Amino acid sequence: MHRDLLAANDVLAGKNREIIEGMGAIALNLISAPGSGKTTLLEKTIECLADRVHIGVIEGDIETARDAERIRAKGVPAVQLTTGGACHLDASLVNKGLHALADKLNGGDLDLIFIENVGNLVCPATFYLGEHKRAVLVSVPEGPDKPAKYPRAFMGADLFLITKTDLLPYFDFLVDEARSEALKLNPELEIISLSSVNNDGFDQWITFLEGLLNLTPLAQTP
Amino acid sequence: MHRDLLAANDVLAGKNREIIEGMGAIALNLISAPGSGKTTLLEKTIECLADRVHIGVIEGDIETARDAERIRAKGVPAVQLTTGGACHLDASLVNKGLHALADKLNGGDLDLIFIENVGNLVCPATFYLGEHKRAVLVSVPEGPDKPAKYPRAFMGADLFLITKTDLLPYFDFLVDEARSEALKLNPELEIISLSSVNNDGFDQWITFLEGLLNLTPLAQTP
Numbered sequence: 001m002h003r004d005l006l007a008a009n010d011v012l013a014g015k016n017r018e019i020i021e022g023m024g025a026i027a028l029n030l031i032s033a034p035g036s037g038k039t040t041l042l043e044k045t046i047e048c049l050a051d052r053v054h055i056g057v058i059e060g061d062i063e064t065a066r067d068a069e070r071i072r073a074k075g076v077p078a079v080q081l082t083t084g085g086a087c088h089l090d091a092s093l094v095n096k097g098l099h100a101l102a103d104k105l106n107g108g109d110l111d112l113i114f115i116e117n118v119g120n121l122v123c124p125a126t127f128y129l130g131e132h133k134r135a136v137l138v139s140v141p142e143g144p145d146k147p148a149k150y151p152r153a154f155m156g157a158d159l160f161l162i163t164k165t166d167l168l169p170y171f172d173f174l175v176d177e178a179r180s181e182a183l184k185l186n187p188e189l190e191i192i193s194l195s196s197v198n199n200d201g202f203d204q205w206i207t208f209l210e211g212l213l214n215l216t217p218l219a220q221t222p
Numbered sequence: 223m224h225r226d227l228l229a230a231n232d233v234l235a236g237k238n239r240e241i242i243e244g245m246g247a248i249a250l251n252l253i254s255a256p257g258s259g260k261t262t263l264l265e266k267t268i269e270c271l272a273d274r275v276h277i278g279v280i281e282g283d284i285e286t287a288r289d290a291e292r293i294r295a296k297g298v299p300a301v302q303l304t305t306g307g308a309c310h311l312d313a314s315l316v317n318k319g320l321h322a323l324a325d326k327l328n329g330g331d332l333d334l335i336f337i338e339n340v341g342n343l344v345c346p347a348t349f350y351l352g353e354h355k356r357a358v359l360v361s362v363p364e365g366p367d368k369p370a371k372y373p374r375a376f377m378g379a380d381l382f383l384i385t386k387t388d389l390l391p392y393f394d395f396l397v398d399e400a401r402s403e404a405l406k407l408n409p410e411l412e413i414i415s416l417s418s419v420n421n422d423g424f425d426q427w428i429t430f431l432e433g434l435l436n437l438t439p440l441a442q443t444p
Contacts, residue, residue: 034364035360035365066371120343123342141361150341164363
């Protein structure tokens with residue numbers, strides 16, 4: 001039955017992909033534990049890119065609309081999905097989110113859609129939402145053992161973001177250990193370590209997005 | 223079907239409770255996101271109490287036996303349960319863990335059993351394991367909005383531990399905000415903020431455990 005559920009999810013995710021591409025957009029699914037800095041990363045990314053790129057955001061949370069409010073404050077259309085208890089987004093919820101996002105655009109196009117999943121390093125890894133790329137985030141305070149302990153999230157990701165690197169002086173977090181553990185699980189994984197506070201490594205993240213969108217890189221980011 | 227699954231879980235959890243009490247022990251179920259400091263809290267707690275209290279630990283992880291190895295290094299019996307992908311412990315797995323713990327004791331008794339759940343602030347909240355008390359942990363780097371965003375974990379808990387308070391100077395984390403949000407969800411919740419690094423508030427946690435075990439408090443802890 002679980003397999004049927006995932007198969008039905010994947011069919012609907014394929015339809016989401018068509019909707020996303022019909023908007024002219026590339027979509028990224030962001031997966032992490034609670035408090036890894038997903039929303040802060042998006043706020044900062046919008047500041048860097050919003051004058052060149054049309055961004056839309058779908059926010060997943062169990063309860064509250066706080067994250068969508070934070071994103072809207074940056075002048076970008078954002079839809080809040082609340083799962084009402086469920087521990088992950090699925091393709092059906094994201095389908096509703098995409099239609100709501102389209103309504104906000106009044107026929108306008110998007111270049112880039114971020115789907116911020118529910119804070120959970122486990123269950124979201126199983127559900128394809130129609131995204132083009134999937135990023136998994138681990139923040140420095142969480143510790144470098146997370147890839148080994150939560151392997152599925154890393155096996156299914158294209159990009160591994162090590163966040164809050166401004167906190168490295170206060171933690172026993174060896175970036176190389178986290179990198180090599182993640183690469184053991186998924187040798188194709190692209191890995192960027194960055195801070196949304198002091199901008200360390202943030203240019204690599206922006207370059208990654210520019211590559212995805214076939215943009216000419218700016219001389220200086222952020 | 224989900225309801226049947228939970229009902230079957232609760233029946234088995236009742237049996238776990240009998241096994242725990244047959245060992246003479248009180249059990250605590252610790253729930254948090256990945257990297258909130260559950261294992262470090264247990265290491266420190268063992269250092270404070272192990273000369274007065276017989277402690278046993280059941281460690282839940284999706285993969286790896288690292289946490290049980292850390293606990294065993296403190297001289298305390300520990301059993302590692304790996305869920306092989308599942309995002310929470312259930313009563314059936316903990317039943318296996320209790321039998322494995324009993325085997326390690328060779329007929330000896332325990333006073334206190336910690337069950338460290340899989341790092342996940344969502345799904346473990348739904349599964350009763352037979353514990354006497356349930357604690358939910360949020361670390362300062364995760365942010366004070368976690369009670370509002372993950373309400374079920376707080377509604378079902380007896381104790382809310384705000385961990386890593388030594389990091390308060392580096393974060394916009396208002397302890398009072400986290401406290402009041404949690405109390406809105408669960409007015410009976412006991413709340414302790416503490417650090418396993420600089421010992422701030424750690425005496426309150428030890429006093430809580432002493433109360434649970436009807437121990438005479440020591441003059442100075444830790």
